[in-house]
Amino acid sequence: MTIVYEALAKIGFMFALIMGMVVVLIWMERKGAAYIQDRTGPNRAAILGVRLAGLVHPVADVFKLLFKEDVTPTNRHRALYNLAPWLVMTVALSTYAVIPFGDFLTVAGRRIPLVVADLDVGMLYILAVASLGTYGVVLAGWAANNKFTFLGGLRATAQMISYEINMGLALLGLMLVFGSLRVTDITAGQGALLWGFIPMWGVVVQPLGFLLFITTVYAETNRNPFDLPEGESEIVAGYHLEYSSMKFALFFMAEYAHMVIGAALISTLYFGGYQVPWLPRPALESHAGLLLTGTLIFTLVMSLLIAFAFLRRASRERGKFQDARDREPGLGAGLWLIIGLAAAAGLTRQPWAVGSAGAEVFASLAQVGVFLFKLVFFAWLFIWVRWTLPRFRYDQLMNLGWKVMLPLGVANLLVTALVMAVV
Amino acid sequence: MSFEGLPIGTAAKKRSFREKLYFPEILRGLGVTIRHLLHNILHTADMPTMQYPEEKRVYSDRFRGRHRLMKREDGSPRCVACQMCSTACPADCIDIVAAEHPDPSIEKYPATFDIDLLRCVYCGLCEEACPCDAIRMDTGIYEIAADKRSSFLVDKEFLLNNTTDGTL
Numbered sequence: 001m002t003i004v005y006e007a008l009a010k011i012g013f014m015f016a017l018i019m020g021m022v023v024v025l026i027w028m029e030r031k032g033a034a035y036i037q038d039r040t041g042p043n044r045a046a047i048l049g050v051r052l053a054g055l056v057h058p059v060a061d062v063f064k065l066l067f068k069e070d071v072t073p074t075n076r077h078r079a080l081y082n083l084a085p086w087l088v089m090t091v092a093l094s095t096y097a098v099i100p101f102g103d104f105l106t107v108a109g110r111r112i113p114l115v116v117a118d119l120d121v122g123m124l125y126i127l128a129v130a131s132l133g134t135y136g137v138v139l140a141g142w143a144a145n146n147k148f149t150f151l152g153g154l155r156a157t158a159q160m161i162s163y164e165i166n167m168g169l170a171l172l173g174l175m176l177v178f179g180s181l182r183v184t185d186i187t188a189g190q191g192a193l194l195w196g197f198i199p200m201w202g203v204v205v206q207p208l209g210f211l212l213f214i215t216t217v218y219a220e221t222n223r224n225p226f227d228l229p230e231g232e233s234e235i236v237a238g239y240h241l242e243y244s245s246m247k248f249a250l251f252f253m254a255e256y257a258h259m260v261i262g263a264a265l266i267s268t269l270y271f272g273g274y275q276v277p278w279l280p281r282p283a284l285e286s287h288a289g290l291l292l293t294g295t296l297i298f299t300l301v302m303s304l305l306i307a308f309a310f311l312r313r314a315s316r317e318r319g320k321f322q323d324a325r326d327r328e329p330g331l332g333a334g335l336w337l338i339i340g341l342a343a344a345a346g347l348t349r350q351p352w353a354v355g356s357a358g359a360e361v362f363a364s365l366a367q368v369g370v371f372l373f374k375l376v377f378f379a380w381l382f383i384w385v386r387w388t389l390p391r392f393r394y395d396q397l398m399n400l401g402w403k404v405m406l407p408l409g410v411a412n413l414l415v416t417a418l419v420m421a422v423v
Numbered sequence: 424m425s426f427e428g429l430p431i432g433t434a435a436k437k438r439s440f441r442e443k444l445y446f447p448e449i450l451r452g453l454g455v456t457i458r459h460l461l462h463n464i465l466h467t468a469d470m471p472t473m474q475y476p477e478e479k480r481v482y483s484d485r486f487r488g489r490h491r492l493m494k495r496e497d498g499s500p501r502c503v504a505c506q507m508c509s510t511a512c513p514a515d516c517i518d519i520v521a522a523e524h525p526d527p528s529i530e531k532y533p534a535t536f537d538i539d540l541l542r543c544v545y546c547g548l549c550e551e552a553c554p555c556d557a558i559r560m561d562t563g564i565y566e567i568a569a570d571k572r573s574s575f576l577v578d579k580e581f582l583l584n585n586t587t588d589g590t591l
Binding site: 321 | 452453456459460464471474
């Protein structure tokens with residue numbers, strides 16, 4: 001039974017992580033886009049005057065979409081129309097099963113690997129499930145019985161066929177280098193050092209493969225510059241044009257869930273996943289006391305600085321709005337002071353002399369933290385690229401996929417195979 | 424078919440090797456956007472965005488806002504119901520019903536004076552046409568919002584006592 005509870009706990013953690021990341025990413029997208037375009041972005045929605053710099057807006061969105069009327073086209077294919085958003089979301093969530101978010105955690109003497117399903121064909125699973133996501137898009141486009149959605153679905157199909165091959169080729173190179181289809185093996189292999197000083201991350205041993213892979217991931221998630229299935233300036237909203245209310249919300253969330261997968265895949269396969277560079281698991285455990293003390297001191301200093309910044313804002317903007325929003329800087333300062341106090345309290349309990357059990361837990365948490373850091377960075381990269389590059393034209397997309405990336409992918413595979421055979 | 428003399432699209436432009444590689448140019452673009460982002464995070468006050476309900480843009484005195492009707496010294500409308508404004512109105516949004524004025528020196532007065540603010544195009548021709556400066560658009564009100572259409576149909580009483588808070 002314990003193994004079932006473990007699996008459920010891990011699934012719950014992953015689900016909470018994805019949903020939390022979706023909210024954070026929607027916020028990052030809006031605020032990041034605004035700041036890149038010299039705007040302020042969302043800053044109105046508030047709970048008791050606390051606006052969290054616009055982080056409350058996704059919550060307001062959820063309530064809006066929940067209470068919105070679900071308008072459906074009359075001549076839809078009823079079953080497929082209802083199936084499509086469910087399919088998109090389910091597929092988006094299920095890829096996470098094989099992605100390790102940490103090495104292992106020891107609880108009550110049991111060594112729990114921090115991955116939901118450690119499949120020995122994990123890479124094939126990723127490729128298979130990732131391409132299933134297109135079915136949702138195509139079905140949505142077809143079942144809604146609308147020209148624009150249909151065009152969106154068609155574009156999604158063509159794009160998927162063109163880029164799936166390149167993704168497979170890029171991943172084949174990686175599989176050759178690490179000699180395994182198991183995702184945990186690949187992540188573990190990236191903890192090694194190349195020539196004794198460079199972390200053997202996928203991006204170091206497969207630089208061209210990484211460029212090909214990141215491009216195909218952007219294409220698979222239908223994000224700019226590959227968002228042709230949506231193409232709002234050409235085909236209105238593309239495949240999800242005829243969806244409203246929570247059905248639309250599922251598509252919207254699935255897009256961000258796909259981004260989280262994309263970021264997780266990039267960081268797991270090419271940037272070492274949970275591996276801390278130059279600090280493999282034994283080193284993390286033996287230096288746990290030092291690292292824990294350093295983390296606490298860093299937290300203390302940073303939280304005090306942030307609290308000070310909030311206090312300065314509170315004094316400068318006293319009575320600026322004449323409503324509940326005026327309390328916000330004070331509350332922010334209070335929150336960060338509490339975090340700082342917690343760090344200080346941790347420092348008084350002699351963290352440098354942490355026991356071996358504590359060191360293990362710290363090492364596990366540090367690896368999960370590093371994985372989350374990489375995840376957030378690559379998720380931000382999706383947003384950053386979206387607000388930098390314009391959309392590809394359809395023929396450019398096909399040229400890039402078939403005439404540029406396919407030959408490069410084959411060449412990369414051949415060179416990798418030759419090098420692996422020689423070395 | 425020849426396209427000589429017509430501007431040719433960007434596809435015809437010769438691209439350098441660096442541009443054909445694509446990735447260096449993408450990185451350059453990412454550099455541009457991140458510079459904007461960091462600058463705006465560090466200098467929030469420099470952003471040109473106006474926090475609208477709290478801050479409002481100052482318009483020139485010539486700005487044509489919502490209409491108002493002028494009054495004589497005794498408080499009655501200055502309008503003589505000559506229909507010049509409603510004739511000049513290109514949007515046909517002014518509706519005047521004239522009635523005989525008790526004072527023999529004044530010929531007529533408006534029994535009703537309705538303006539449909541949803542039809543008005545704020546061109547100012549009614550002001551121009553008015554021979555006795557009875558209608559003006561100098562209130563400076565541009566926040567014209569209501570939750571039903573009938574609220575935008577404003578009458579003589581409203582126009583004579585035009586409020587400045589923007590509510591209808």
